[in-house]
Amino acid sequence: xxxxxxxxxxxxxxxxxxxxxxxxxxxxxxxxxxxxxxxxxxxxxxxxxxxxxxxxxxxxxxxxxxxxxxxxxxxxxxxxxxxxxxxxxxxxxxxxxxxxxxxxxxxxxxxxxxxxxxxxxxxxxxxxxxxxxxxxxxxxxxxxxxxxxxxxxxxxxxxxxxxxxxxxxxxxxxxxxxxxxxxxxxxxxxxxxxxxxxxxxxxxxxxxxxxxxxxxxxxxxxxxxxxxxxxxxxxxxxxxxxxxxxxxxxxxxxxxxxxxxxxxxxxxxxxxxxxxxxxxxxxxxxxxxxxxxxxxxxxxx
Numbered sequence: 001x002x003x004x005x006x007x008x009x010x011x012x013x014x015x016x017x018x019x020x021x022x023x024x025x026x027x028x029x030x031x032x033x034x035x036x037x038x039x040x041x042x043x044x045x046x047x048x049x050x051x052x053x054x055x056x057x058x059x060x061x062x063x064x065x066x067x068x069x070x071x072x073x074x075x076x077x078x079x080x081x082x083x084x085x086x087x088x089x090x091x092x093x094x095x096x097x098x099x100x101x102x103x104x105x106x107x108x109x110x111x112x113x114x115x116x117x118x119x120x121x122x123x124x125x126x127x128x129x130x131x132x133x134x135x136x137x138x139x140x141x142x143x144x145x146x147x148x149x150x151x152x153x154x155x156x157x158x159x160x161x162x163x164x165x166x167x168x169x170x171x172x173x174x175x176x177x178x179x180x181x182x183x184x185x186x187x188x189x190x191x192x193x194x195x196x197x198x199x200x201x202x203x204x205x206x207x208x209x210x211x212x213x214x215x216x217x218x219x220x221x222x223x224x225x226x227x228x229x230x231x232x233x234x235x236x237x238x239x240x241x242x243x244x245x246x247x248x249x250x251x252x253x254x255x256x257x258x259x260x261x262x263x264x265x266x267x268x269x270x271x272x273x274x275x276x277x278x279x280x281x282x283x284x285x286x287x288x289x290x291x292x293x294x295x296x297x298x299x300x301x
Contacts, residue, residue, distance in 0.1 A: 003027060003042065009086045010079045012040055028091060031076075038076060039091045048085040061087055063130060064153050071121030073141070073149045092149045097137035097212065105219030105247065114140075115213050117148035122209060125153050126202040133200060135208035136189040137215070187228045188221050188235075192264050195232045203266040210261025217254065218246040222262065236264070 002025065007014040012029040018039065019026050024047075029040040047053055058078055065075035077088040097114070100106065106114070118140060125132065132139075132153055141149040191207035194200060214222040222240035225231040240246075240262065243255045263269050 003084075009040055009042075009081045009084065010077070010088075012038060012086075012088060014040065029088070031088075037091050038088045041087045041089065043085040043087070048080070048083070054080075054085060057085075063128075067125055067128065067130065067153060069121055069124040071117045071148050071150060072125065072153055073151050089151075090149070092141040092143060092151075094141050094143035094147075094149070097140045097142065097216075100142060101137060101215060101219070106216050108251075111213075111216045113146060114142060114148055115209075115216060118150065118209060118212070121148065121150045122202075122205055125150075126205070131200055131202055132205050132208070133194075134186055134189075135205050135212065136186045137212060138186075140212070187231050188223055190232075190235065191266070192236045193266060195235050201266070203269045206261045206269045207263075207266075210258050213254075213261065214240060214243065214246075214258050217243060217250050217258070220246070 002017060003009075003014050005014055005016060009029065011033050012031055015028045015030055015037070017025065017027055024041050024043045027040045027042070029038055030036075031038050043054075043057070047057065061075055061078045068074065073090045073092060075087060075089050079086060079088075105111075118135075122132070122135075130153055132150070134152065135150070139151045141151060143149065189208045189211045191200070191204040194204055211222045218241075223231050223234045223238070225234050243250050243258060261269060
């Protein structure tokens, strides 16, 4: 049931609704202590009612709150008020990529600026061992100043039940655009290993990034099919329409990047440093997977 204006969640006063999705309802709220507005996400009742999942959510939220990067929306606070579990984060003044894509493909300049910032944010999170698991246009905000902000980092995995080992359980259930499911991710943007219920790592985010980049360039989804099952089958077994045909004015290096990110086998995507290398290398190494960024600025062919 939606929260009424004026409802208090800890130190925050609800001002107005913003939207809703698989991870819960989102509200604009006022932090009276610091005199600033924040975004409050109220968790779904099934998640809040499961003590084990709630504990895991809180643990993951604390990890996500440690992320400090201009392209990642920071988590400020978490809590439970009168049985309502919530998370407070930065309020972003702007639009998500879904809205920006409503009128078709973006210009090359906008595509380069947005994709570069997404990759930088991903690299930062991956360097700390956090994988997004549900990267999609709805989870990427662009401020009025053109700054990209990635939402819900590392929180998606907490919306599904887990086995005793803590790994994601194998299940045919799939999340739709506004639903949380056992197989994590959103139809059309999840990686093949996500669609198959496999163990995920940073390369799964790369696939999702590739699907977003394809859409920014071509103005249409890479794996759009009439139904969710058909879309999942396409992600696992089929290739998207080549960008050379879907967006003939796109640059060749840009097409190569998309193709590599969308490789069915994750070993064929961009690499990350292996465990055991020096601490200094471990800090800088994860950025290697987006070391191709300068190639994005090649002139269209």
